[in-house]
Amino acid sequence: MxxxxxxxxxxxxxxxxxxxxxxxxxxxxxxxxxxxxxxxxxxxxxxxxxxxxxxxxxxxxxxxxxxxxxxxxxxxxxxxxxxxxxxxxxxxxxxxxxxxxxxxxxxxxxxxxxxxxxxxxxxxxxxxxxxxxxxxxxxxxxxxxxxxxxxxxxxxxxxxDAGPSQAFLKAGTRNAMVIAVANLALVVDRARKAVRVALGSVGPTIIRALEAEDLARGLFEESGWERPLRPSQAAAARFGELAAGAARPIDDQRGSAIYRRHVVAVMARRALARTGEVA
Ligand SMILES: Cc1cc2nc3c(=O)[nH]c(=O)nc-3n(C[C@H](O)[C@H](O)[C@H](O)COP(=O)(O)OP(=O)(O)OC[C@H]3O[C@@H](n4cnc5c(N)ncnc54)[C@H](O)[C@@H]3O)c2cc1C
CATH class of the missing domain: 3.30.465.10 (Uridine Diphospho-n-acetylenolpyruvylglucosamine Reductase; domain 3)
Structure with missing residues (x-):
């Protein structure tokens, strides 16, 4: 070499x-x-x-x-x-x-x-x-x-620059030094009225969760882009479901497909709560 x-x-x-x-x-x-x-x-x-x-x-x-x-x-x-x-x-x-x-x-x-x-x-x-x-x-x-x-x-x-309403979450088999079982990024660009959700480790490429993005955009429209968003439990749960629905996970040594979908839904709800608070 x-x-x-x-x-x-x-x-x-x-x-x-x-x-x-x-x-x-x-x-x-x-x-x-x-x-x-x-x-x-x-x-x-x-x-x-x-x-x-x-x-x-x-x-x-x-x-x-x-x-x-x-x-x-x-x-x-x-x-x-x-x-x-x-x-x-x-x-x-x-x-x-x-x-x-x-x-x-x-x-x-x-x-x-x-x-x-x-x-x-x-x-x-x-x-x-x-x-x-x-x-x-x-x-x-x-x-x-x-x-x-x-x-x-x-x-x-x-x-x-999309502003401060952003979150990244990662699930692994332990807390540190770990390859993601699933990861998720949510960016709410309040100035440009845009929401983007991207999922990793749950498909062959990074996947955008487009239906979840549409739902979140509607929630921000309703509550006002410049204001904190406090979604109802039902809306947050639906956002999680739509994000999980976009995932195309496989079973492998790090986690099952079922677990990966579950964890995407949980991370999506948490990411929405975190970004919603930052206006
Ligand atoms: C113990 C350990 C823990 C890790 N934990 C994580 C983790 O938590 N999350 C994570 O995402 N990754 C993790 N990694 C993987 C790795 O650290 C990352 O992917 C890192 O970003 C690789 O960068 P590097 O500069 O070391 O790339 P290199 O190993 O130098 O290169 C990787 C590949 O990219 C190409 N390359 C490098 N730079 C360029 C460039 N500028 N343009 C074009 N091609 C380029 C190289 O030719 C090679 O094919 C871990 C790795 C180890 C060993």
Missing amino acids: KVTVARSLEEALADPEAIFLAGGTDLMVGVNFGRERPEHVVSIRGLSELGDTSVGERVRIGGGVDYTRVLDALGEHSPALVQAARTIGSPQIRNAGTIGGNLGTCSPAGDTLPVLAALDAEVILRSPAGERRVPFSEFMLGPRKSARRPGELVEAVEWL
Whole structure:
């Protein structure tokens, strides 16, 4: 295996067959277990071009930004992504693992992915041909399959600041250091009158729960977008049912399909209660 340390984007993109190495928290597990045998690995860790973050009307996080820096950079902004970053691995994993790596692996259980779906984020891809922007809704094609072409770098992710009414919830087989049995992000963009619910680890891709979104939008319309939402028990239960109905879970070693649907309904109700309170 040949290993190159890229000192610029040009060097990183020079070999379209090369496999990128950022934090290595997915790639090296694959190599150590013999699942991956890359011939040429290009380390992109430390490339300043992938390390920028900016917060404003648009929020931008570079593909090489690790989770510890996501927590520092976002502070009060995009709280669902902050909540997701906090649940990832351990401090060591958060110091090494990156957003670009989560998108590069593109596992249905990746914790940032439902958040990026609910934020309606764009994935910015870079190749020698230039920049390509792909909405998250078109990025993930299946388990570990994405619209990213061989040799393309995730340069950054970007979204319109959606305000503070956001929640991310994750259920696992224990409280920390755990792959999600199911995860869910809810973003209520009160200024643009939009609600987006995205589910992870309950299907081959991240799933938007569109009927649940419609119901919640109606509830916010009725109560006023600028005011706290306190849904009735029946409305909250229906929201949970619709979210669970959108899930397409399987039975596996981490949980049964029935449990996953149940947990999605519970998380959806909790997420609605939390985002409703924040006006
Ligand atoms: C103990 C442990 C706990 C974990 N816990 C969690 C968890 O709770 N939640 C979770 O979601 N994940 C978890 N993970 C998985 C992993 O940490 C994340 O997916 C992380 O975001 C991967 O980032 P990385 O920089 O380490 O990627 P790497 O391992 O370096 O790369 C992963 C893949 O992405 C590609 N890649 C990396 N960067 C880019 C880029 N900028 N552009 C294009 N392709 C790129 C690589 O070529 C490779 O195919 C855990 C892993 C371990 C080992």
